Amino acid sequence: MMRSKVLSLVARADSNRMMSTATKFTTVEVNDKTGIATLTMNRPPVNGLNLELLQDLKSSIDEIEGNKSRGLILTSSSSTIFSAGLDILEMYKPNKDRIRAFWTQLQDTWLALYGSSVPTAAAINGHSPAGGCLLATSCEYRVMVPNFTIGLNETQLGIVAPQWFMASFLSVLPQRDAERALNQGRMFTTEEALKVGLIDETANNKEEAIEKCVAFIGTFAKVNPLARSLTKQQFRAADLQQLQNGRKEDLEKFLFFVNQPAVQKGLGIYLEGLKKKAKKQ
Amino acid sequence: MMRSKVLSLVARADSNRMMSTATKFTTVEVNDKTGIATLTMNRPPVNGLNLELLQDLKSSIDEIEGNKSRGLILTSSSSTIFSAGLDILEMYKPNKDRIRAFWTQLQDTWLALYGSSVPTAAAINGHSPAGGCLLATSCEYRVMVPNFTIGLNETQLGIVAPQWFMASFLSVLPQRDAERALNQGRMFTTEEALKVGLIDETANNKEEAIEKCVAFIGTFAKVNPLARSLTKQQFRAADLQQLQNGRKEDLEKFLFFVNQPAVQKGLGIYLEGLKKKAKKQ
Amino acid sequence: MMRSKVLSLVARADSNRMMSTATKFTTVEVNDKTGIATLTMNRPPVNGLNLELLQDLKSSIDEIEGNKSRGLILTSSSSTIFSAGLDILEMYKPNKDRIRAFWTQLQDTWLALYGSSVPTAAAINGHSPAGGCLLATSCEYRVMVPNFTIGLNETQLGIVAPQWFMASFLSVLPQRDAERALNQGRMFTTEEALKVGLIDETANNKEEAIEKCVAFIGTFAKVNPLARSLTKQQFRAADLQQLQNGRKEDLEKFLFFVNQPAVQKGLGIYLEGLKKKAKKQ
Numbered sequence: 001m002m003r004s005k006v007l008s009l010v011a012r013a014d015s016n017r018m019m020s021t022a023t024k025f026t027t028v029e030v031n032d033k034t035g036i037a038t039l040t041m042n043r044p045p046v047n048g049l050n051l052e053l054l055q056d057l058k059s060s061i062d063e064i065e066g067n068k069s070r071g072l073i074l075t076s077s078s079s080t081i082f083s084a085g086l087d088i089l090e091m092y093k094p095n096k097d098r099i100r101a102f103w104t105q106l107q108d109t110w111l112a113l114y115g116s117s118v119p120t121a122a123a124i125n126g127h128s129p130a131g132g133c134l135l136a137t138s139c140e141y142r143v144m145v146p147n148f149t150i151g152l153n154e155t156q157l158g159i160v161a162p163q164w165f166m167a168s169f170l171s172v173l174p175q176r177d178a179e180r181a182l183n184q185g186r187m188f189t190t191e192e193a194l195k196v197g198l199i200d201e202t203a204n205n206k207e208e209a210i211e212k213c214v215a216f217i218g219t220f221a222k223v224n225p226l227a228r229s230l231t232k233q234q235f236r237a238a239d240l241q242q243l244q245n246g247r248k249e250d251l252e253k254f255l256f257f258v259n260q261p262a263v264q265k266g267l268g269i270y271l272e273g274l275k276k277k278a279k280k281q
Numbered sequence: 282m283m284r285s286k287v288l289s290l291v292a293r294a295d296s297n298r299m300m301s302t303a304t305k306f307t308t309v310e311v312n313d314k315t316g317i318a319t320l321t322m323n324r325p326p327v328n329g330l331n332l333e334l335l336q337d338l339k340s341s342i343d344e345i346e347g348n349k350s351r352g353l354i355l356t357s358s359s360s361t362i363f364s365a366g367l368d369i370l371e372m373y374k375p376n377k378d379r380i381r382a383f384w385t386q387l388q389d390t391w392l393a394l395y396g397s398s399v400p401t402a403a404a405i406n407g408h409s410p411a412g413g414c415l416l417a418t419s420c421e422y423r424v425m426v427p428n429f430t431i432g433l434n435e436t437q438l439g440i441v442a443p444q445w446f447m448a449s450f451l452s453v454l455p456q457r458d459a460e461r462a463l464n465q466g467r468m469f470t471t472e473e474a475l476k477v478g479l480i481d482e483t484a485n486n487k488e489e490a491i492e493k494c495v496a497f498i499g500t501f502a503k504v505n506p507l508a509r510s511l512t513k514q515q516f517r518a519a520d521l522q523q524l525q526n527g528r529k530e531d532l533e534k535f536l537f538f539v540n541q542p543a544v545q546k547g548l549g550i551y552l553e554g555l556k557k558k559a560k561k562q
Numbered sequence: 563m564m565r566s567k568v569l570s571l572v573a574r575a576d577s578n579r580m581m582s583t584a585t586k587f588t589t590v591e592v593n594d595k596t597g598i599a600t601l602t603m604n605r606p607p608v609n610g611l612n613l614e615l616l617q618d619l620k621s622s623i624d625e626i627e628g629n630k631s632r633g634l635i636l637t638s639s640s641s642t643i644f645s646a647g648l649d650i651l652e653m654y655k656p657n658k659d660r661i662r663a664f665w666t667q668l669q670d671t672w673l674a675l676y677g678s679s680v681p682t683a684a685a686i687n688g689h690s691p692a693g694g695c696l697l698a699t700s701c702e703y704r705v706m707v708p709n710f711t712i713g714l715n716e717t718q719l720g721i722v723a724p725q726w727f728m729a730s731f732l733s734v735l736p737q738r739d740a741e742r743a744l745n746q747g748r749m750f751t752t753e754e755a756l757k758v759g760l761i762d763e764t765a766n767n768k769e770e771a772i773e774k775c776v777a778f779i780g781t782f783a784k785v786n787p788l789a790r791s792l793t794k795q796q797f798r799a800a801d802l803q804q805l806q807n808g809r810k811e812d813l814e815k816f817l818f819f820v821n822q823p824a825v826q827k828g829l830g831i832y833l834e835g836l837k838k839k840a841k842k843q
Contacts, residue, residue, distance in 0.1 A: 119745070140742065158505035160512050172738045176453045176478065179516045180421065183400070183509050184500050197738065219746050224720035224828065228745050230819075231722050235741045257511075266505065439786035441793050457734045457759065460797045461702065464681070464790050465781050538792075547786065 021063060023056035027077075028063055036217055037069040037118075038210065042077040048087035049131045051098065054105040057135075061112045071217030072116060073210055074139060075123040082122075082148070085130030088274075091258050092267045103254050106131075107247055110164060114138040115240050117229035119220050121213035124199065125206040129153050129187060130161070137168040140232075141216040142199040143209040149187040150198060156185035158266035160257060162250060167239040172198055302344060304337035308358075311350055317498055318350040319404075319491065323358040329368035330412045332379065335386040338416075342393045352498030353397060354491055355420060356404040363403075363429070366411030369555075372539050373548045384535050387412075388528055391445060395419040396521050398510035400501050402494035405480065406487040410434050410468060411442070418449040421513075422497040423480040424490040430468040431479060437466035439547035441538060443531055448520040453479055583625060585618035589639075590625055597632040598779055599680075600772065604639040610649035611693045613660065616667040619697075623674045633779030634678060635772055636701060637685040644684075644710070647692030650836075653820050654829045665816050668693075669809055672726060676700040677802050679791035681782050683775035686761065687768040691715050691749060692723070699730040702794075703778040704761040705771040711749040712760060718747035720828035722819060724812060729801040734760055 020029045025043040030036070039060050041047040064072045076082045090102045113120065113135065121141040128136050128150040136142050136150065144150065152169055154161040161169075161182060170178045177196055180186070193199040200216075203209035220228060233240075243250060257263060301310045306324040311317070320341050322328040345353045357363045371383045394401065394416065402422040409417050409431040417423050417431065425431065433450055435442040442450075442463060451459045458477055461467070474480040481497075484490035501509060514521075524531060538544060582591045587605040592598070601622050603609040626634045638644045652664045675682065675697065683703040690698050690712040698704050698712065706712065714731055716723040723731075723744060732740045739758055743750070755761040762778075765771035782790060795802075805812060819825060 140745070155504045155508040155512050158508045160508050160515065163515060166516060170737070171741070174455065174478075174736065175451070179452070179513070182516060183421070183504070183513050185504055185509075186500075197736075219748075223717045223745070223747055226824070227717040227720045227722050228747075231717050232741070232745050234722065234725060235728060235744060237725075262507070436785045436789040436793050439789045441789050441796065444796055444799075447797060455736065455759075456732070460733070460794070463797060464702070464785070464794050466785055466789075467781075543788070 021060075023059060025053040026056040026060045028060050030067065030069055031214075034214055034217075035068075035070040036073060036214055037064045037067070037071065038073045038075060038123075039064065040075050040077050041083055044078065046081045046084035047076055047078060047132070048084050048089075049106070050087035050090050051102045051105055053087075054102070054109045058105065058109045058112050061109070061116060065112075065117060069118055071119040071121065071214075071220075072139075073121050073123055073213045073217075074113075074135060075206065075210065076126055078126050079206075080148075081126040081132075082124045082128040082150075083132035083135060084127070085132045085134075088267055088271055092264065092271055094258070099255065099258070100251065103251050104247075107164075107243060107250065110134065110138060110168075111240060111243065114168060115233060115236060117233065119217045119228075121216050123203075123206060123209035123213050124148065124150060125209055130157070134161075134165050134168055137172050137198070141213060142172075143201045143203050143212040143216075144190045144193060144199045145203055145205060145209055146190045148190055150190075150193050151185070151187040152182055153185040153187050155183060157270060158263060162254065164239065164243045164250070167242065171236075171239070302341075304340060306334040307337040307341045309341050309344055311348065312495075315495055315498075316349075316351040317354060317495055318345045318348070318352065318399075319354045319356060320345065321356050321358050322364055325359065327362045327365035328357055328359060328413070329365050329370075330387070331368035331371050332383045332386055334368075335383070335390045339386065339390045339393050342390070342397060346393075346398060350399055352400040352402065352495075352501075353420075354402050354404055354494045354498075355394075355416060356487065356491065357407055359407050360487075361429075362407040362413075363405045363409040363431075364413030364416060365408070366413045366415075369548055369552055373545065373552055375539070380536065380539070381532065384532050385528075388445075388524060388531065391415065391419060391449075392521060392524065395449060396514060396517060398506075398514065400498045400509075402497050404484075404487060404490035404494050405429065405431065406490055411438070415442075415446050415449055418453050418479070422494060423453075424482045424484050424493040424497075425471045425474060425480045426484055426486060426490055427471045429471055431471075431474050432466070432468040433463055434466040434468050436464060438551060439544060443535065445520065445524045445531070448523065452517075452520070583622075585621060587615040588618040588622045590622050592629065592631055593776075596776055596779075597630075598635060598776055599626045599629070599631040599633065600635045600637060601626065602637050602639050603645055606640065608643045608646035609638055609640060609694070610646050610651075611668070612649035612652050613664045613667055615649075616664070616671045620667065620671045620674050623671070623678060627674075627679060631680055633681040633683065633776075633782070634701075635683050635685055635775045635779070636675075636697060637768065637772065638688055640688050641768075642710075643688040643694075644686045644690040644712075645694035645697060646689070647694045647696075650829055650833055654826065654833055656820070661817065661820070662813065665813050666809075669726075669805060669812065672696065672700060672730075673802060673805065676730060677795060677798060679795065681779045681790075683778050685765075685768060685771035685775050686710065686712065687771055692719070696723075696727050696730055699734050699760070703775060704734075705763045705765050705774040705778075706752045706755060706761045707765055707767060707771055708752045710752055712752075712755050713747070713749040714744055715747040715749050717745060719832060720825060724816065726801065726805045726812070729804065733798075733801070 027040045029038045043053045120139040122136040122139040124136055124142060124144040127148045130153055133150050133152050152161045152165060188198055190202055194202055201212050203212050308321045310319045324334045401420040403417040403420040405417055405423060405425040408429045411434055414431050414433050433442045433446055469479055471483055475483055482493050484493050589602045589604060591600045605615045682701040684698040684701040686698055686704060686706040689710045692715055695712050695714050714723045714727055750760055752764055756764055763774050765774050
């Protein structure tokens, strides 16, 4: 109680910093009363994770780390898509320098989110395939709105989720469920995701999803923030270090794979399909 | 749909390769319509895993890897035993060279099955103790017929399941269930195995078990085979590498243990029991 | 049957050793009939784990390892507290040499209990926070009396459970449940602990809890003790080695953390609270 009052005074004294900030593709709003920051992805139409959205996500996470927020809730400005995952245009016929920057940024953004010292929760208010599922499973808690789907469906697209995508997935699913879903590229409905543990709760809409995320972050109210942060980072240390120690190899592996003619051909066919779909609508 | 037609034409053009092949102790039959290979163990009376059956298993797995099958279903020609596990005769008063070849072949066969690039499923149509359970848990899916038992019961025989048996077991069971069952040498009934997750489904008989395995392999119909295979191998890489990096130590550890007088004595008593049982029947 | 008779004769021939032994803060009683040793913590009022209780625990575990007991049941002489965890007085304004001895002893005691070759079970007959929960989760089985609580609540006290506390916790809980509970410093009621798998059974009172532990240890009656012991130690090898390889770093990390002014201040406030509570009663 005392603590949120103090935060709220700080907020009033420095309302620019605490109230709402925005980059091109993300916004951060800190709630005066709860001290919790909502980080909204806003790159229409599908929050495709391109270099710039990943950069903006990283700088918003850094801002939240720095502004003494009591928690981070990740959500989307779209009413149907949380994030459609990696932007295929970054991978199809890629520019040599840009694709390196893109993948390196993806690594950086994941390291920042998965290793974040503040409590994190995802209000999944739309479909969440591939990289969207990665972001959601990198948070500590997941609340999802019905009639959407979530999963690491990379094999359906002819690509391979890297080892650290698997680590995030394994942090929430039992091993045999995780492996099978990865091999199948399975997308789970909201109900299926709840049953298997891929999400923690359902909510009727975005507002309710955010409320439930706030309630989850509230479970840390009496916990020492430094002890909590060190505990979380120690728990996640092995996963984080595996990428940190192998960043270069991970990048080279991705570049080698994505530049295979068969993979480029597959991505091309997929993009054609998307274009046709868009024209019909 | 397109894909199975093509496979079926190939099958007709080259029916020797696609229809049925046999080694001394295994047969491989590829179904024209589904493109799925059924690998049957056939070493009566109990599919005891001796050097030759393990060699035949390995060469059948290699054949299936090479013949573009869409999946591998492992089953038994016996109506009561899937596999009784390692042939005790290979371990009791062993020939020095043969026991080395035996254990090395066991390692090779496991590496091939656990790391197989094609989807794998076990139609468990009989009891499946020890090495039989290892084969079953090395597959991606398990369907079992009622009134049989499955488990790693090595401690009941006075021996120790090596670390990579544990890895296969842990790939399907929660850690505390896996450790307790290993320490107890517990055999699970079909129903118990289903409840704990050691198997995925039950079936009334072998034919139905194979049908359900076919249905599981069918879930990969729309998945890119290369992406699937790389995903599976990446997921299993740590388990596979642990044995690959320590094959020699694993062999020496086994040889040291199995040559202990107390272990030899225990195996002798066990074999005497089997002989008496056989005479009574 | 034969075996327990032999043990019982041994017990009678050497009744001091087999019947009941005591250190200052622990007692060991071996049941003639079952051959199972009950190790009781007896440092009123709360079994606070100070240097001496940890030493006594270690020497009692060593005694049980050495006296051919068929199992070890850990319990408390208190009717309301299993163990309140690490004695805060060892950490508050610590003596430089004693705190090193304290933490090193904690490591030794955990290595002995978690790696014990005999079957272990905890009859949790009272509250079991922090280090109390560590002891309980280091056993192979847990039976708990209703209306108590158990958990690793370190973050509530402003401290961090070290990596090997997490390993014990993860040996019984799924990853996402373990991480969340650690971050929250969550204490589970007996019923909640049963539901999540933190304990295996409930019992109406201490006697019934011990009976159920005896029944669990009885599941190993037909198992070869050497094979069982090697199986358990192989299963736990990675966890044990991680501490063994990093003991010095673990000690330095603890000393650095506990000597932070903020941590000392927190412990001081906590101790003041305990004193006031004690005066009121």
